[in-house]
Amino acid sequence: MYSTREELELGYRYSIQLEKQLSINNDLILNQYINSLGQRLVQSSNRKNIPYTFKIVNDKSINAFAIPGGYCYINLGLIDLAENEAELASVISHEIAHVVGEHGMENMTKQQIIGFAGAVILGGRPTLTEEIISSIIQRGVLTNFSRGAELEADRLGIEQMHAAGIDPIGFESFLKKMRDKEKGESSGFSNMLSTHPPTDLRIKKSFETRTSLSQKKYDVDDDSFLKMKQQLNRIYKKSNNN
Numbered sequence: 001m002y003s004t005r006e007e008l009e010l011g012y013r014y015s016i017q018l019e020k021q022l023s024i025n026n027d028l029i030l031n032q033y034i035n036s037l038g039q040r041l042v043q044s045s046n047r048k049n050i051p052y053t054f055k056i057v058n059d060k061s062i063n064a065f066a067i068p069g070g071y072c073y074i075n076l077g078l079i080d081l082a083e084n085e086a087e088l089a090s091v092i093s094h095e096i097a098h099v100v101g102e103h104g105m106e107n108m109t110k111q112q113i114i115g116f117a118g119a120v121i122l123g124g125r126p127t128l129t130e131e132i133i134s135s136i137i138q139r140g141v142l143t144n145f146s147r148g149a150e151l152e153a154d155r156l157g158i159e160q161m162h163a164a165g166i167d168p169i170g171f172e173s174f175l176k177k178m179r180d181k182e183k184g185e186s187s188g189f190s191n192m193l194s195t196h197p198p199t200d201l202r203i204k205k206s207f208e209t210r211t212s213l214s215q216k217k218y219d220v221d222d223d224s225f226l227k228m229k230q231q232l233n234r235i236y237k238k239s240n241n242n
């Protein structure tokens with residue numbers, strides 16, 4: 001229905017529009033850490049032939065999302081909630097899996113794909129392309145996934161972690177953290193929970209997937225996670241003073 005080139009083009013243009021509205025964090029330590037963790041998971045995925053970009057959003061709410069073409073966004077608030085590398089990797093791995101499963105593109109109607117593909121070929125009419133992309137984005141086509149797609153992203157995400165040597169128990173442990181937060185009054189989630197299947201179901205399924213995997217010795221955290229968290233705390237302190 002569409003080519004990889006079209007998906008990359010759509011993702012790139014979407015990322016440009018998105019980043020006009022987001023504040024992207026440029027801290028070197030944070031970005032190097034998130035990028036290397038992300039690329040490590042990508043290398044263990046079933047879709048390594050496209051480039052992936054990992055960006056940190058200056059936003060204290062707990063959220064992460066991915067758009068077609070390999071663009072993944074992770075909020076500072078989510079990095080703050082993760083207590084070890086496996087927990088943080090679980091969210092990044094889930095987002096990579098949405099790209100691997102092409103869940104955003106899957107949501108597009110034939111008409112939207114034809115319209116977009118035609119606009120890309122015409123090329124000379126950038127406003128038309130922008131209009132078509134805007135209408136696709138506004139309908140939430142590329143970021144609102146079905147329950148089936150969400151559960152598939154969990155399953156693929158766990159498999160990617162396993163293959164990368166990162167303990168997939170981080171999935172359950174982070175989901176439980178989210179469930180506990182969910183019960184609190186001001187949970188701090190933007191729309192992460194409302195756009196995903198019930199957390200209890202995700203925990204149950206994650207357990208099933210994890211325990212079905214082969215036995216493996218997973219990596220132990222080196223001090224890079226800790227160093228990244230220390231830097232995050234410095235940034236948080238700074239922004240609290242402002």
Ligand SMILES: [Zn+2]
Pocket residue numbers: 094098145150153196
């Ligand atoms: Zn998801």
